[in-house]
Amino acid sequence: MSSQTSSLRDRTRRAVQKEIADAAHALFVERGYEETKIDDIAAAVGMSQRSVFRYFETKEELVIGKFDFAAAAMLAIVRDRPMEEAVWVSLRRVFDEMVAPCDDPGQRPAAVSILSVVFGTPALFAAYLQKMHQLQEAIVEALLERANAAGRPYAGDDPAPRALTAAAFGCLVAAQHSWLAGGTTKTFAQALDQAMAAVRSPQVPPRTG
Amino acid sequence: MSSQTSSLRDRTRRAVQKEIADAAHALFVERGYEETKIDDIAAAVGMSQRSVFRYFETKEELVIGKFDFAAAAMLAIVRDRPMEEAVWVSLRRVFDEMVAPCDDPGQRPAAVSILSVVFGTPALFAAYLQKMHQLQEAIVEALLERANAAGRPYAGDDPAPRALTAAAFGCLVAAQHSWLAGGTTKTFAQALDQAMAAVRSPQVPPRTG
DNA sequence: GCTGTATATGTCAGTGACTGTCAAGATGGT
DNA sequence: ACCATCTTGACAGTCACTGACATATACAGC
The missing domain is CATH 1.10.357.10 (Tetracycline Repressor, domain 2)
Incomplete structure (x- = not known):
């Protein structure tokens, strides 16, 4: 329960978030938003669909x-x-x-x-x-x-x-x-x-x- | 292919549309929007879910x-x-x-x-x-x-x-x-x-x- | 009336975003 | 090494929405 402004876990979380968002962004620009499925993004960063939704509440938030x-x-x-x-x-x-x-x-x-x-x-x-x-x-x-x-x-x-x-x-x-x-x-x-x-x-x- | 401004079919369509919208509106006010499923609305007007979507493109349009x-x-x-x-x-x-x-x-x-x-x-x-x-x-x-x-x-x-x-x-x-x-x-x-x-x-x- | 054509509807199967749950694995502090 | 905590994957389920097909109903000309 360390109340550091930026614990290690927080920082890694931000990093993973950025990695997912960047991959999503690239796919959105390349193929379009609607055509890009969450599974595609998950595959691009080597995660399960479920984990993507652990970092972003909705597709739009990406x-x-x-x-x-x-x-x-x-x-x-x-x-x-x-x-x-x-x-x-x-x-x-x-x-x-x-x-x-x-x-x-x-x-x-x-x-x-x-x-x-x-x-x-x-x-x-x-x-x-x-x-x-x-x-x-x-x-x-x-x-x-x-x-x-x-x-x-x-x-x-x-x-x-x-x-x-x-x-x-x-x-x-x-x-x-x-x-x-x-x-x-x-x-x-x-x-x-x-x-x-x-x-x-x-x-x-x-x-x- | 009669191009009347208001053919019989147009009028009945409007009537059905209004009936669905009214039923949906009542349910939304009563139980809330998210809690009301399309199936509930369909049941309220005695139609199939599929037919509701033939009158309204999305739930929001209701x-x-x-x-x-x-x-x-x-x-x-x-x-x-x-x-x-x-x-x-x-x-x-x-x-x-x-x-x-x-x-x-x-x-x-x-x-x-x-x-x-x-x-x-x-x-x-x-x-x-x-x-x-x-x-x-x-x-x-x-x-x-x-x-x-x-x-x-x-x-x-x-x-x-x-x-x-x-x-x-x-x-x-x-x-x-x-x-x-x-x-x-x-x-x-x-x-x-x-x-x-x-x-x-x-x-x-x-x-x- | 009878028939052909257009429209309306139900049913079914499928997609895709999103959620709950559970068990297994990784991590960090002591 | 140990334990509490966090993270993950796998699975099943919900719900909005769509396409396809078959059937029923309406309206035309004859």
């Missing part, structure tokens, strides 16, 4: 589980941003966690292939939207706490924080869609900034043609 | 298929709104199709029970988000066509229409969530108006020149 890492970092960002900062700006900073892998030359190919599979597979996309919604709820919670700490709490039934966060996530997904559809020519940061500016332009709207 | 009706009406609204109207306002009018059942005393109990099941069942909620996203895409398409018809088309890569629509749908879902969580005390129209106002509060008409 792909969208990658966003769980970002989730923790995003919540930390909400808390660390200056309390006076406008919510919309803080949310944009939160999304930097999603932007980074897409615009970093090293991680970009992997990020694009993941997003392509997600956006190209209805079942996966539904799971992705759900995960974003969970994340959204957690961020709303963090925003409420931040407002409390700042001494200006929201009214109990004020829909503003939830609505703003939902709108921002809408922009995030819309930006991902546009960015992928446009052949990922510009940076994802640009696509996201444009989308978010279209909904809530800063004080002075930039020249609109 | 619930969220109800939104397909609204979808067609919503697209019509986009097209019928004055072309000068701000997109955000048109989207609010589009959502009237979702508001009506929630605020009409006659349909309200049914609407609330459906939304409760959807928001209370992760698998269903994921499917719901996906369906809203499909609807969203269709509405973006309609907005683009409307802009074309008005003589001021969007630039090919302008993320504004998609971002605005995504943000509006975010508000819709957030409002539904708040409305349900708050015990449906106020009207849903109020909840939605508040949410959408929080994102684009005083709709300042863009100074184009």
Whole structure:
């Protein structure tokens, strides 16, 4: 019952998890998500089907589980941003966690292939939207706490924080869609900034043609 | 091969569909979605499991298929709104199709029970988000066509229409969530108006020149 | 009425994601 | 070396969903 932050067993577990996810990812890109059976993934890593499900609750988690890492970092960002900062700006900073892998030359190919599979597979996309919604709820919670700490709490039934966060996530997904559809020519940061500016332009709207 | 808008067979098919959906709905509310098997629904309407799947592609469609009706009406609204109207306002009018059942005393109990099941069942909620996203895409398409018809088309890569629509749908879902969580005390129209106002509060008409 | 064609339905077998269970094996601490 | 704990494979089972085939029912023309 050692409560180490990272025991040996924990580390090996993470390693095996990564190995399975990588093998699955490769197969998904190669043959497609639906066409790849759990047995194929199990065979690729030399395990039984049952053991794959001991590391991932569902097939979808093999792909969208990658966003769980970002989730923790995003919540930390909400808390660390200056309390006076406008919510919309803080949310944009939160999304930097999603932007980074897409615009970093090293991680970009992997990020694009993941997003392509997600956006190209209805079942996966539904799971992705759900995960974003969970994340959204957690961020709303963090925003409420931040407002409390700042001494200006929201009214109990004020829909503003939830609505703003939902709108921002809408922009995030819309930006991902546009960015992928446009052949990922510009940076994802640009696509996201444009989308978010279209909904809530800063004080002075930039020249609109 | 009669191409009537509503042949006898079409009508009986709709009737059977409604009968199945109603039976399923009752069982879902009574025992819960996951606990209700397709066989239970089939037995309730005196059919085989196979026949249920001839009327509904998936178990989820038994619930969220109800939104397909609204979808067609919503697209019509986009097209019928004055072309000068701000997109955000048109989207609010589009959502009237979702508001009506929630605020009409006659349909309200049914609407609330459906939304409760959807928001209370992760698998269903994921499917719901996906369906809203499909609807969203269709509405973006309609907005683009409307802009074309008005003589001021969007630039090919302008993320504004998609971002605005995504943000509006975010508000819709957030409002539904708040409305349900708050015990449906106020009207849903109020909840939605508040949410959408929080994102684009005083709709300042863009100074184009 | 009779017949041919299209549609609706039941039955059966099968796939694939996922779960519970149990026994055997590997591991880590003492 | 020993024991508690974790890990694994094997097996059987559930449930959503699909394809195939046979049968029944409906609707047409004659």
